Amino acid sequence: MASKFCIRLLVATRLFLLAFVSPRTAGPVTGGLPSIKEETPRFVGQQIVEAGGNTTMIDPTRLLGQNIVSLRTWGKHFLIELPDMAIRIHFLLFGTYRVNEQREGKPPRPYLRTAQGDELNLYACSVREIDAPAGPGHLLGRRQRHQERSAVPDSRASASTVGALPAPKPRALVEEARQYSFDFLAWKKQWVLKKNWLAHAKKICPRRDIPFTKAHLSRSNRRSFFCERCQKRYA
Known part of the structure; x- marks a missing residue:
């Protein structure tokens, strides 16, 4: 039950971001x-x-x-x-x-x-x-259009790995992701984006004072940085 809830929540969140704060509308995520x-x-x-x-x-x-x-x-x-x-x-x-x-x-x-x-x-x-x-069809290019078409399926694939999360966690993740898109825009306009990064491209966790783990995750092979102690793994 929890897994189905996570899938629906993550897919709905991706659709929300695509519709309201996505690259296609030049919203905060851009x-x-x-x-x-x-x-x-x-x-x-x-x-x-x-x-x-x-x-x-x-x-x-x-x-x-x-x-x-x-x-x-x-x-x-x-x-x-x-x-x-x-x-x-x-x-x-x-x-x-x-x-x-x-x-x-x-x-x-x-x-x-x-x-x-x-x-x-x-x-x-x-x-x-x-x-x-x-126009979008000509100028975005084949690769960009493919990324937009595959965005929601990628969310479904990722959801299978978070089925063990307790219900409040996905909601908190969605809210944090949404808020970060607006913070990103504000920091970018003030030219202080890098100063506000706590983990991305950093080597040491500021909370635990231990090295971050670097990995390439998900279908898009995104570069990710996380602390093995701070990042709780749900079985």
Whole structure:
């Protein structure tokens, strides 16, 4: 009975996150993307007069003279739509951006300057040209669409390993995951995300003063860090 409850709860939680705070709606789970969406509307309609950066994945000369048709976000993707192509930016884990300013000592992957004098610099990200009409079906890419389709089945598979959890625990996990999505967004906007990590990418548990265990878990092979003493295992 408890196992069936966990399955229903986890699947419902994943559906909630996909619907309300998922990458498709540029919600809190997307980190800095909501803020870049808020800071860049002025670029739409402007003409690109200079482009460059240290990426070799795009030809900057193709961008010159083109007007920016739209700017979109899906997940960690930032999409710059031009009349006959698009630039897809993926911010990876630590990607950042600057509008009308630059990071000291950090060359941008790509950068754009417009005829009106606005400047967009993008850092620690992957860059790709897309010769296709804009829109989720074309710009997200095959891999991203596959990840979204497999999200709920992955939750069902994971649920089979937590059937022994007492009923209050899954509820607490759901609430904590939901709250963290909003904390993540707030910390990302304040540029203090790393300062608030207690376990991720850390070596020593601050509570027990012993080494964290590092493992790649679930179907997505996510890198995870946990303390063998603090993390209670339910049989």
